Amino acid sequence: MTEKCPRTGMPRELSVGEVAERSGIAVSTLHFYETKGLIHSQRNRGNQRRYPRSILRRVAVIKVAQRTGIPLSEIADALSVLPHDRPLTSLDWRKLSETWRRQLDERIARLTKLRNQLDGCIGCGCLSMQECPLRNPLDELAAEGPGPRLLEP
Amino acid sequence: MTEKCPRTGMPRELSVGEVAERSGIAVSTLHFYETKGLIHSQRNRGNQRRYPRSILRRVAVIKVAQRTGIPLSEIADALSVLPHDRPLTSLDWRKLSETWRRQLDERIARLTKLRNQLDGCIGCGCLSMQECPLRNPLDELAAEGPGPRLLEP
DNA sequence: ATAAAACCTCAACTTAAGTTGAGGTCAACA
DNA sequence: TGTTGACCTCAACTTAAGTTGAGGTTTTAT
Numbered sequence: 073m074t075e076k077c078p079r080t081g082m083p084r085e086l087s088v089g090e091v092a093e094r095s096g097i098a099v100s101t102l103h104f105y106e107t108k109g110l111i112h113s114q115r116n117r118g119n120q121r122r123y124p125r126s127i128l129r130r131v132a133v134i135k136v137a138q139r140t141g142i143p144l145s146e147i148a149d150a151l152s153v154l155p156h157d158r159p160l161t162s163l164d165w166r167k168l169s170e171t172w173r174r175q176l177d178e179r180i181a182r183l184t185k186l187r188n189q190l191d192g193c194i195g196c197g198c199l200s201m202q203e204c205p206l207r208n209p210l211d212e213l214a215a216e217g218p219g220p221r222l223l224e225p
Numbered sequence: 226m227t228e229k230c231p232r233t234g235m236p237r238e239l240s241v242g243e244v245a246e247r248s249g250i251a252v253s254t255l256h257f258y259e260t261k262g263l264i265h266s267q268r269n270r271g272n273q274r275r276y277p278r279s280i281l282r283r284v285a286v287i288k289v290a291q292r293t294g295i296p297l298s299e300i301a302d303a304l305s306v307l308p309h310d311r312p313l314t315s316l317d318w319r320k321l322s323e324t325w326r327r328q329l330d331e332r333i334a335r336l337t338k339l340r341n342q343l344d345g346c347i348g349c350g351c352l353s354m355q356e357c358p359l360r361n362p363l364d365e366l367a368a369e370g371p372g373p374r375l376l377e378p
Numbered sequence: 379a380t381a382a383a384a385c386c387t388c389a390a391c392t393t394a395a396g397t398t399g400a401g402g403t404c405a406a407c408a
Numbered sequence: 409t410g411t412t413g414a415c416c417t418c419a420a421c422t423t424a425a426g427t428t429g430a431g432g433t434t435t436t437a438t
């Protein structure tokens with residue numbers, strides 16, 4: 073560990089190993105995120121990565137977004153509009169989380185609809201129901217046409 | 226198209242192309258499912274696949290399970306306990322769908338919890354909240370220990 | 379009978395999100 | 409001043425769920 077902050081006693085800059093330990097993300101994953109442009113690092117004179125403390129919030133945001141099912145490429149897009157040289161503010165986070173919340177809502181709604189269909193099937197033995205997912209397997213796309221015939225008439 | 230059923234006028238057996246067309250699943254995917262043991266086929270004298278009509282329900286079941294987020298390997302496990310030489314009955318389907326419904330419920334619950342946390346963040350600006358996902362990013366694992374420290378004290 | 383469409387196998391390629399390892403350098407500690 | 413542990417790059421491997429293509433056979437339609 074290098075120099076400490078005289079105020080908090082915490083290291084002023086973090087090595088990749090320290091970030092890994094504190095964030096619960098593997099070193100190799102941090103390297104990988106860097107190649108994908110999700111995070112960014114300075115190098116010391118020996119070419120080792122040094123991160124500002126704000127990296128911790130950034131990777132925390134990445135992890136939250138991943139938990140909602142957002143692919144890394146979209147996370148990268150969302151983060152890329154923010155300047156990478158200043159820490160994420162709470163306003164940044166609010167904007168991001170509002171967007172992601174909407175997407176999360178959609179996913180939940182889709183799964184809930186499917187669950188309700190499954191419930192219908194369970195109750196009735198399924199084979200006679202019009203709204204059964206086995207009869208209407210492509211219902212997300214229902215607006216786009218009649219879809220293929222999956223079961224016998 | 227080969228011989229028809231004298232009753233319905235529908236083909237007695239289906240070629241892979243017919244199954245593909247009716248199920249909306251690509252031929253290559255049906256081949257792939259066969260290699261994974263999810264479906265099974267007979268061959269005609271020219272080595273072409275021939276399926277009983279019940280294949281359509283089987284692939285419909287596979288698709289429904291996939292939509293719930295169940296990986297193919299688990300779908301294969303679930304289907305493998307059923308004899309592959311008879312059509313899926315509605316009782317079979319009920320058992321499968323009850324199991325999958327439970328898993329779907331769990332997924333929905335997890336996402337809903339995350340959404341609620343996100344809501345909290347949005348309302349308050351996040352940084353001061355104890356239950357913020359940025360502060361407690363590993364909350365699914367909360368029972369297993371304190372977890373890594375992601376943000377500053 | 380012949381040509382087109384459908385089918386066959388097998389291998390290689392794709393994307394996402396990483397992980398693993400080889401071969402080499404740097405830093406922290408005794 | 410070692411030496412050990414942390415770090416570096418780069419390439420290759422992993423899993424899931426398929427897709428694509430080459431090269432060859434079968435079916436179907438004319």
